[in-house]
Amino acid sequence: MIHDRYFFLNVILLAIGTLAIRGSFIAFSGKIKNSEKLRELFSYIPAAILPAFIFPATFFHRGIVESIYGKERVLILIASGIVFFFVRSTLLIISLGLVLLYVATTISTI
Amino acid sequence: MGFKAVLPIISGIIPFGAVMGSAFAEAQLSIWQAILMNTVVYAGAAQLATVDLMSQNAAVLVVLATGLIINLRFLLYSVAMSPLTHDSSALIKFLCAFTLTDQSYATMMANQSKFQSNSEAVQFYLGTAFCMALTWHASVYAGFIFGNFAPVSWSLDFAVPLSFVALLVPSLKNKKYIAVAIVSSILSLILYGLPLKTGLIATALLSMSFAFALIRRKNDS
Known part of the structure; x- marks a missing residue:
């Protein structure tokens, strides 16, 4: 309480x-006062901080697909990243990633 | 425009909000206390950590230090937002600051090439912030009332890293940005175990130092 x-x-x-x-x-x-150099430095913030959200959350997650040591999220994340590079659709990458993960975990539990 | 741009990534917010809502309920807080904290603090990760600490009756200083250290990353966003809000009114500046989140900031940065002026960027940002706030509050209160409603088998928590990939890829404009992202990825794994979730801010600061070194090297050559 x-x-x-x-x-x-x-x-x-x-x-x-x-x-x-x-x-x-x-x-x-x-x-x-913001100099041009400072603005350039700020443009690196997404590249500096977003991987710090993505990788620990994916890499340290304990999955259930034993054949790949429970690292199905890492593989699906890489696959989704490659697809996004060509298609550039946020909705597609999220849907694809979630469907692939659902299929992988469902198959492994059968 | 900003509201529409952030819509695809809110699927990652809903389960996080539901977890926050059920944490409020488990800590035996009233709905009014949940609404108060969720409104005035409005920072999911910090709220989750501090509600847990408060349930254990931790010292005020410990609760405060934990919450603020987790929120330190907002300082970087605030620095990056400051050139855009240069000509904005005090009210707009307050709204931009109050609603600053990882997702709305990253969505705005991913779309920055589309803006003709600072006011257009701020307008876009406020659209993303409004959508984020609406989704966050709705999912937290749903979680408070119904518990964590998303089936575990859907793994909706995975939508968060997926949505960040979608925000990261467009920001990798050339080899230098890719190098910074690789350094950040490696450091985030090495520094993950640091206490009080300081690994995140340590990774961000070291990666920004690396970016600074790259910029200086380019200017020297």
Whole structure:
């Protein structure tokens, strides 16, 4: 059981801290000069951060297809990435990935 | 336009929201407490970790440090968003900051070549943020009321890395971006075990340092 005062104190402090992190640079965007070099550096953010979401979530997941040591998600992710490179449809890659995973796990449990 | 662009990736948000909602219910919080936290904090991973800590009566400092360290990645997004919000009003700046999420930021960055002006980019971003907020709140409250409703066999959690692949691939414009992505992939696996989920922010900072070194090398040559 979480006590009300303890809960509200935590939530309010978290909300203030999170907004400060999110808003710090946006709030002063008119006052900070952005050079061309800095803009170029920002363009690397997706390449720097998105793999850090994708790979641990996929690689460290314990799957159930024994023949590939439970790493079916890794293989399906690579296959979906290759398909996306040619087709460029987000909906297709998600649907394809989920269907392939469903089929792989269903077959392995039969 | 932004609302439509983020629609394909919300399938990854729904199961995460349902897990968050059922975590609120398991922690015996009221629906009003869930609504309050979900609205004012609005950061899924941090909420999940801190609700768990609060259930164990952890010290306020521990709860706060954990939540804020997980949210540190938003600082990078805020830095990258700042040139776009340069001419925006205080209200728009507040809305952009308050609704900053991984998905809406990444969707906007993946589409940045389509924008003619900063205001167009901000408008697009707010569309993605509105769609994200709507989906997140609906799935959290559904999870609170009905429990984790998505069948496990559907593996909907896998939609999150799949949707990030769809956002990552268009951002790999040349060999340098691919090199940064490879470095980030390797580092994320090596640093995964760091405490308080700091592996994510450590990977991001080291990969950005690598990108900075690549830019400097190009300028020197």
